[in-house]
Amino acid sequence: MDGDRVTRDALTAADAGTVRFRVEGMSCAGCVSNVEKALAGVPGVDGVSVNLATGLAEVGGHAASRDLFAAVDGAGYHAVDDENIEGAEAVAARDRRDGLVVLAAAALTLPLVAPMLAAPFGSHAMLPGMVQLVLAALVQFAIGWRFYAGAAKALRGGTGTMDVLVAIGTSAAFGLSVYNLFVAGGAAHLYFEASAAIVTLVLFGQWLEKRARHGTSRAIRELMRLRPETALVERNGEAKPIPAAQVGAGDIVIVRPGEHIPVDGTVLKGESEADESLLTGESMPVDKRPGDPVTGGSVNGDGVLRVRATRVGRDSMLERIIAMVAGAQAAKPPVQRLVDRVTHVFVQAVVAVALVTGIGWAIAGAGAETAIITAVAVLVIACPCALGLATPTAIMAGTGAAARAGILIKDAVALERAGSVTAVVFDKTGTLTMGAPQVTDIVAGDGDSDTLLRRAAAAQQGSEHPLAQAVLRAAKDAGLSLPALGSFNRVGGKGLRAETGGETLLIGNRALMTDEGFDTAGMESRVAALEDAGKTVMWIARQGGGIDGVIAVQDALRPGAAEAVSVLSSRGIRTIMLSGDNRRTVAAIAAGLHLDRFEAEVLPADKASFIADLQGQGLVVAMVGDGVNDAPALAAADVGIAMGGGSDVAMEVAAVTLMRGDPRLVADAIAISRATARKIRQNLFWAFVYNTVGIPLAAFGLLSPVFAGAAMAFSSVSVVSNALLLTRWKPVSRTKTGRRDA
DSSP: OGGGOOOGGGOOTTOOEEEEEEEESOOSHHHHHHHHHHHHTSTTEEEEEEOTTTOEEEEEESOOHHHHHHHHHHTTOEEESOOSOOOHHHHHHHHHHHHHHHHHHHHHHHHHHHHHHHGGGTOOOOOOHHHHHHHHHIIIIIITHHHHHHHHHHHHTTOOOHHHHHHHHHHHHHHHHHHIIIIIOTTSOOOHHHHHHHHHHHHHHHHHHHHHHHHHTHHHHHHHHTOOSEEEEEETTEEEEEEGGGOOTTOEEEEOTTOBOOSEEEEEEOOEEEEOHHHHOOOSOEEEOTTOEEOTTOEEOSSOEEEEEEEOGGGSHHHHHHHHHHHHHHOOOHHHHHHHHHHHHHHHHHHHHHHHHHHHHHHTTOOHHHHHHHHHHHHHHTOTHHHHHHHHHHHHHHHHHHHHTTEEEOOHHHHHHHTTOOEEEEEIIIIIBOSOOEEEEEEETTSOHHHHHHHHHHHTTTOOOHHHHHHHHHHHHTTOOOOOEEEEEEETTTEEEEEETTEEEEEEOHHHHHHTTOOOGGGHHHHHHHHHTTOEEEEEEETTSOEEEEEEEEOOBOTTHHHHHHHHHHTTOEEEEEOSSOHHHHHHHHHHHTOSEEEOSOOHHHHHHHHHHHHHTTOOEEEEEOSGGGHHHHHHSSEEEEOTTSOHHHHHHOSEEESSSOTHHHHHHHHHHHHHHHHHHHHHHHHHHHHHHHHHHHHTTOSOHHHHHHHHHHHHHHHHHHHHGGGGOOOSOOOOSOSSOO
């Protein structure tokens, strides 16, 4: 991916689009607000979204990236020209470094805290004041210097962060202890253990939180690991290894057994199997033979494949999947924007509460020492980390779990909407059915079925429609030679008109025959029987003549279609099928699937209007389709869902893409969206409850600063851990279709 990335610095103020990059140094929701404020102030920026959980910033507009990076650096953070979540190696290295820092802080803090822990057991031994000062100073100003640096960044940017609260709180406790040690005399209480313990506990909480947070981004790191570094390419008759990023469209790539396939392409020679589980969720290896497509990142089986590259670089399926998952994990749903507005003023409000608390205790006669320590407890327990992490960690875990199941959710808004769906509208062909119909019956008026099939196939040589392809396959299997095709014109939603063999043929549905003035009465009884059996009938007629006959095709239902409908219905979701096919055929399929409703003979242009009608009834509608003609309906729906293997247009328009043709994934997509929404609500509830309960307890002197620090650290870890439970989510869908990809 890096090989063909346009360098961010190449962007000028005239360039429009979205720039994504990583921001290092953020520690809480206040940091997010600080970075967003700095980026929003850059001329040309239209929109900013910074995600604490992923560390990614997404900026829309016309601003040059060099200006964006300078703004981030000016705010005291560091912008990295990389739109990917950090790799596992970098994460592990930083995790080790942070762990050593926490251990060092704990080692210095333990001698200070040990007497307090031993006091309930009758021990009252205390370290000399100067020893306490040295140990606490090392924790406060050496290990804890990051909090002062972070607080300075925030104050320069005019915002409040967790670092501000920790720096003020621990400095107050440390300063009071120094005053008591040197001014008030040895009889005064020292609070060095409080300042050191708060720094240590906050660092420990951040370390645990980061470890848990990295678990939520596991899916995208697994996808990044699928990128092969090299490819064996045939050039000038010789196979040479080159960097995979340098493979071009049209190159011939040799893939040996057990290797990752480096590009999207088509098999030219060889037979093997491909493990596509991390890309599509397909648990069984998929057979690959000449003519079959292969996807970059999948793992070749025990055969050697010779592949022609078709899509490389950012156009490849793997890179599109990574971009989609990363984009979804970096985005913010509407509920998070509300939280951001709250946290923007939260720190200032907490500082004010702490001041009021301290003044109140002083006025009540408790003394300056008690007033300061109580205010410190308020400052420490009120850090808004849990609020900032509640939504993004749940989204990361939810979209990651969905991606591993073969469900790609484009953005956080789609994730939120999908959980509210009350009706699912399925296109029939290629969605509930396999999209590969077979000719079952040829009914010729004169009894010559071969001639009828030859004419129909000749006329449909210019069509890519699944029904046309079924007729062409039948003609090929029958060994029929076809005359050349002259003119070819589609008749929207009804069929086609073609000139072949000196004749003008009309092939299509009953409506086309009626519009052209043909009498269908002589064939109606036979056609009715075919349609009642769930078959699609194509009428064939010659201009200036009569109806020559009909050809019936049948498209098998996708395995899992009935189960998908059943699961959706059991969850209170209405199921509806749209089709341009005739009413009898559609009714037969709908009855077999136990759908709530069906609409037949719907023109492609009318699908979007049907969706709008359902929305007008108060339904939240998901549309499931796979073709170009489904794109308007996919865009009109509250949630557009593109079936795997469908057109690129459908996948671009849809908010959700299913990576394999399993209708049960529709139910899974809604299920993971609902589960993620529940986690967001749970996290926000507990984060708000924690602060609502914790701040008054601290203000009334019921929590010491040490316990307040421990509670603050625990709140962030608990929110992330709750979100991580989503990684255990199991989809309903299970592959039952054998070795070939459905």
